Structure formats: C-alpha cells, structure tokens
Amino acid sequence: MSAHTDPIEMLTSDRSWELLGTQELGRLVTHVGETIDIFPVNYVVDGEGILFRTAPGSKLFELTVNTDVLFEVDDHADTDAWSVIIRGYATALEADADVQRAEAAGLRPWIPTVKRVYVRIAPTSVSGRAFRRSAEPELDGPQEY
Structure with missing residues (x-):
C-alpha cells in the first residue's frame, strides 16, 4: 500500500489463512x-479449519445448541494491522481418528486447566482486511478523493 492508496486492503482467502497461521x-x-458471547x-x-480445545461449560454448551460461530484474529504493528474473520460451524470432535489428528496438531492449553474436548471450526466464509496505519488526515483543507 502506498501513501496515495486506500489505507484499507481486502485480503485474499490465501493471505487470510497465511496470517491466521502466524497467531x-x-x-x-x-x-x-x-445471548451473544x-x-x-x-x-x-x-x-x-481452526482447532481449539475446551472443557465442559458455557462455551461447549452454547456450541451444542447452535453451531454457527464467528472467529476473529487480528494483529498490529506501528505501521500496519490486519483482521481476519471466519464464519462457520463449530463441532466437537468425536471420532477417534479426528481426535488423534487433533492431538497431533500440538495444541496445548495456555492456562493449567484440563481441556479434553477438541472443537473444529469448518468455515463457510473467510474475509480479511489489512490496514495501513498513519496519522489522521487533516480535517480542514482540500481532501483527496
């Protein structure tokens, strides 16, 4: 993105997945x-797809009542930022082969709690945007169109 372009760029699906893999x-x-949580x-x-682990509780209960979810990831630096949103369905993995594959992904809880349930989000759509960060434009005077 140059200084004379829109500070917002729509990301391709491939670039969105690439960025998701960095976080x-x-x-x-x-x-x-x-209720929205x-x-x-x-x-x-x-x-x-996206894998995460959870334990019995409100999150898992809500996913059994309605599998429709949104999943958002973002990151930023001094000069740029991005955000990716996945719309899809979240399903707890039950088949042994699915659980074994998920266990091989190396996903570990961040906090010392037991989370035995693997959940996979299967996307129906992926959208992402990148942002060029800079000073706010002047509010007075000529504006670029």
Whole structure:
C-alpha cells in the first residue's frame, strides 16, 4: 500500500489463512437465543479449519445448541494491522481418528486447566482486511478523493 492508496486492503482467502497461521489467540463468538458471547481461545490452523480445545461449560454448551460461530484474529504493528474473520460451524470432535489428528496438531492449553474436548471450526466464509496505519488526515483543507 502506498501513501496515495486506500489505507484499507481486502485480503485474499490465501493471505487470510497465511496470517491466521502466524497467531495462536483468537476470539470465538457464539449466539444462542438472545445471548451473544465472545471467548478468547488459543488455536491452530488445521488445513482450512481452526482447532481449539475446551472443557465442559458455557462455551461447549452454547456450541451444542447452535453451531454457527464467528472467529476473529487480528494483529498490529506501528505501521500496519490486519483482521481476519471466519464464519462457520463449530463441532466437537468425536471420532477417534479426528481426535488423534487433533492431538497431533500440538495444541496445548495456555492456562493449567484440563481441556479434553477438541472443537473444529469448518468455515463457510473467510474475509480479511489489512490496514495501513498513519496519522489522521487533516480535517480542514482540500481532501483527496
């Protein structure tokens, strides 16, 4: 992005997945009835899906009631930033082969709690944006269009 371009760039799906692979903490958004919750989760990219671990509780309960989720990851530096959002379905892994594959992904809880349930988010869409960070434009005077 140059100084004369839009400070917002739409990311390709490939670039979005590439960026997702550079991080390990995201935000899971669930929706059950009138309740919308957001949970920070550590994760790994699994092909074209997201894996995280959880334990019985509100997050897992909400995913059994409504599997529709949003998952957001972002990062920033002094000169740029980005955000990727996945819309999809979250499913607890039950088949032995799926659980063994998930265990091989090396995903470990960040906090010392037992999280035996692996959940995979299967995306229905992936969208990402990159942002060029700089000073706010002058509010007075000629504006670029």
